[in-house]
Amino acid sequence: MHEEVWRALADPTRRHLLDLLKAEPRSTGELCEACPKLDRCTVMKHLEILVQSHLVTVERRGRSRINHLNPLPLHQIVEKWVSGHTAQLALTAQKIKTLSEETST
């Protein structure tokens, strides 16, 4: 299900990892370099969760593990859930305008 995708996206570190992988596939070591504040084990745990949610796929290359971004699950939750909510924006434009002002407070 998409439950894992939502959970995976909830963490800012994981979204950052996805951002890094958006540009190009990277090895785990490269991702760790890009996240100097985090322990390697922490990065690997996050990657594990991203793999379970299918947001990241793994390619083994010798002793390296190349992590690839898979944007499909993201696209799917947008299609199946988010779009149903954001569609209202067009319908209730004036109302949103008001709420927007409250939100920015």
Next chain:
Amino acid sequence: MHEEVWRALADPTRRHLLDLLKAEPRSTGELCEACPKLDRCTVMKHLEILVQSHLVTVERRGRSRINHLNPLPLHQIVEKWVSGHTAQLALTAQKIKTLSEETST
């Protein structure tokens, strides 16, 4: 920031509450009736988190609290983060096709 929005959306109960509010604003009591398995306090805690993330706004009406959906934060995280990732779908159509088969396993 949008951190709270991602966190709020991570929980399936909260997404269900948003689904209920999508149709029409509802009082807390009505939401509790729609979630018979959950304690009233649990529902209120979830609503609290939804309000903090601005996904729900509250209107007081006598002794009732009417909860309104605000789809704007959702729209914003799609605009600011999700769309940047899903945009790749068009660019890497063939690759995704392959990943799709892996994902559905």
Next chain:
DNA sequence: AATATATGTTACTATAAAGTAACATATATT
């Protein structure tokens, strides 16, 4: 074969979240 490098595994700690219970307040109804 010996060594370095990259990743995997297990166990632990600290923090946060989900859920509930008991009690408190505030508004409507009679």
Next chain:
DNA sequence: AATATATGTTACTTTATAGTAACATATATT
């Protein structure tokens, strides 16, 4: 005023998550 109703608050327990440390394995390099 007394009562019922709807919501708010505080404190607690259980479970899940983030993060780390120490050790294990597997591949490349020399």
